[in-house]
Amino acid sequence: MKNYKIVVTGKNGIFDPAGETSKNALRNLGYDGVESLRIGKYVELETQDDVTGAQVEEMCEKLLANPVIEDYRIEVVQP
Amino acid sequence: MKNYKIVVTGKNGIFDPAGETSKNALRNLGYDGVESLRIGKYVELETQDDVTGAQVEEMCEKLLANPVIEDYRIEVVQP
Numbered sequence: 001m002k003n004y005k006i007v008v009t010g011k012n013g014i015f016d017p018a019g020e021t022s023k024n025a026l027r028n029l030g031y032d033g034v035e036s037l038r039i040g041k042y043v044e045l046e047t048q049d050d051v052t053g054a055q056v057e058e059m060c061e062k063l064l065a066n067p068v069i070e071d072y073r074i075e076v077v078q079p
Numbered sequence: 080m081k082n083y084k085i086v087v088t089g090k091n092g093i094f095d096p097a098g099e100t101s102k103n104a105l106r107n108l109g110y111d112g113v114e115s116l117r118i119g120k121y122v123e124l125e126t127q128d129d130v131t132g133a134q135v136e137e138m139c140e141k142l143l144a145n146p147v148i149e150d151y152r153i154e155v156v157q158p
Binding site: 022037 | 080088098101108112113114115116118119122123124125126129130134138143
């Protein structure tokens, strides 16, 4: 088995309503020191050994991220 | 400024419909080697220097995660 951790985040300049709402909610709770907050997606992927890193990248391009508005990075989890 | 990366994931045994759907979609696209896929939340938080780690933990407990069904881990980004 191979394990990957994938982080998908909005590209710079793309509006992030969930992050903005959470930031304002935290400030309303009294955490005035919160300057910025952005929310992305975190994916834990487990594959069979014959799946290549290039294929995982394809999965990100096709399905897990929207490359028009999102960046992603793939981290291989060492066994 | 301080920077934190927070990963929020469903606890073991909590059903993850988004992950399940993505897994099936990838298999339908031909990626038969996908064994499991779980989706969580990724938060990039920037705060003023006087915000403590304990306060960030509080933010997770109160708002960023649902501690009943989710785990979270906080990583301090070294400047």
